[in-house]
Amino acid sequence: MTTWFLIIDCNTFYASVEKVFRPDLRNKPVVVLSNNDGVVVALSQEAKDVGIKRGDLLFKIEELVKTHRVHVFSSNFVLYYDFSKRIETVVRRYFYDVEKYSVDEMFIEYTTDKSVDEIRETAKKIRDTISDEIKIKVSIGIAPTKTLAKVMNRYAKKDKRYQGVAILKDTNLLQKALFTYPAGDVWGIGRQHSKNLAAQGITTAWQFSQMNDNWLRKNFSIVGLRTARELRGIRCIDMELHPPDKKNILCSRSFGKPISELSDLKAAVSAFVQEVAEKLRRQKSVCKSIGVMVMTNPHRKDQKQYYNSVMLELPYAANDNLTLQEIAFIGLEKIFRTEHLYKKAGVFVNDLFSSENIQYTLWDNAAKISKRRHLFQTVDTINTSLGLIKLGIQKGTEAKHSMRQTKKSPNYTTDISQVPKIDMD
Template sequence: MIGLVDCNNFYVSCERVFNPKLRRRAVGILSNNDGCIVARSNELKALGVEMGTPAHHVRHLVERGEVILYSSNYELYGDMSHRVQSVLEEETAGVEPYSIDEMFVRMDGFTPEALLAHAKTLRWKVRRYTGIPVCVGVAATHTLAKLANRIAKKHPGYPGVCILHADSDEARHLLEQIDVGDVWGIGRRLNERLQVMGIKTAWDLREADAKRLRRKFSVNVERTALELRGIRCLEMNDLHEPKQRIMTSRSFGRPTQQLSDLQGAIRHHAQRGAEKLRQQKSLARAVMVFLKTNRFRPDLPQYCPSVVVELERPTQDTREILHAAQEALRKIYRTNYAYKKAGVMMLDLTDQHRQQLSLMDTPQTEEERQRSQKLMATMDALNEKMGKGTVRLGLPEKNAPWHLRCANRSPRYTTHWDELMRAYTDEGAARRDGMTKTEFNRPQTG
């Protein structure tokens, strides 16, 4: 059996772990540069605030104290996700993260009674050890486990845990109530085409002719239908196949015309892209760099260039990728434009263990290759142990325009020594540490 552990309102839950006064309050988490709401507490959902709502549309609710908005604190969220995963690894035979707040776990070898008890124990231990509330869905396949988790989260008859047996009457009753568009892997356009065919619910998709689905749509839709029947078509390792392209980009906190600012942004994105290459054990043959002005400002000159630079040889070495990216930037940079976004994309990726050099590639000696691998491995190990960005090429300028705007970010409680939670036994101790009476009485955030 396969379990899916899904953290409830994950970003908001992370904030509440360290600031309990946020509980039962309407809380929202903002996207990069504090643009729009990307995570909502149940209380915020009850106010009718939709996902993706621009922050300025709820400013009046913030001013009245009805809503609290925080900037995204991805470093904190990533660390809390790792802690949830650590708990699951201690309690299950295997864990496969699917996203920052979802993880598949192996749950084989249990009797039905023991399986339910184990799922409840997982839910309790994650909450007890991390403070993060989760729901657990268990079934024979990944697709059914996703639906079981949805039921555990939304159906009042399954408070936090749902075990779905594919051939049971219970499964049929539940799948008949779930719209086919809510099935994992069925997007909006595919949903519309299935609806035209009379496939309106998850049960309809399960009962449809699998071969016809393959001819009409794709092998993925056929697999989805089979998975709904309890026939496993996906393995955990299939969920994270190496990407064919890797892009790192970001909108700037404020526009800039300066080449030095753009060089800092490209340097940051190139290094992050190289790290992702090494994580999936790939090599890149080419690098694309692009710039964008603000298309929502028609009163300003517009310029959105991009250029691809071929690398001397397939590589994952940050130094070679960074050199190519900076060369690309110099080719496309023009003065007198207010740039709002920049990015770097790794192209023509290949498996590092199946590398094939072409006649046009610059050869590299075995000694040079090994030195490059050791250097990159050392950099990655230090950054993994000491924190992201501990070792990097070039120092970023403080308050550079390309840095994210995050005026309402909470402290990074678990990853920065200077942002650890502080506890005071009395007001006098707080004053000795430089806090005023007002600050002492304010909800504690760091």
């Protein structure tokens, strides 16, 4: 028996999803923008071919967009997440244990005595099924460790000869796979490490993997050592089938237009508190403190800059909007200064623990706390199906802090009023 790791990775995911309901965009360049339509976060191969890169500012590529008739979309996470779930469902028909690593990637651990060719055929079948049923192309990398599977995945994606599935047949081929593979493209080696490595003449994954353990440990911590060992074929990173509860939850967002009034910031903070509180309740956690941060636009050198954040203790461990909002507002008022144009705000909670075993002290108003918790359980139930209930402060003020999203596609798959219509006339 041999244990393999498969990684299934969707090609240019957001851009591909946007194309599914738009057959007229086949073979056309498509880009998807960040929140507020600021920068390119995803792009189709055709868009890459005309010279657009991830991270490009929209206003700087206007010329390219015009000349090459690039189709531009605001991000539609509801749609992408729904596609992600559909793809996962297909994969689970073949493998019960799937690690959802990100919205467009899944790891699978596969222990089998099947031959390399048989494994490749299975992978191809999964790939074809996803392509047929969901209309999304995926690449699959297969190897004895997660890090090597990621390496193979890139070969599967970049080199047509693999037809979307690349497997590291045996470790004798390690040197061949890593010899020309850029060190900076290895999973776990980012920009900074890559720069430091290059300064010492280390540019390939193979060179990195052959460095001395002590040196790796000293310069790149235990994380870097683990990466090097994984590249040698030694398994160091396991599957994570059940995502652990979040230890921190953050909700922050830039505003479509700058805000200067406290009341408008309050409306934004209230909305962020709502999101944070919902996430807390979803994982059955409570928090003992809550933080708020505000900032001006750091890119506007001509404007007065201000950044501040504050963390406040709650009177008791909680996860209901009302308690969290009360304290968040106190925090906001502490750090709010007039005369600034605020571009972004955020709400965060750290040190979460399970809501199942809260210890109240003698002074806690247990009745009030319990009432609030039940109230928001009900609110969650209603919002899950309708999404209508908000705290009063948010009423009518949404426009002031809402994002700019002028090019959003319909929620084709999750909103009955937005499904595509076919004209039969």
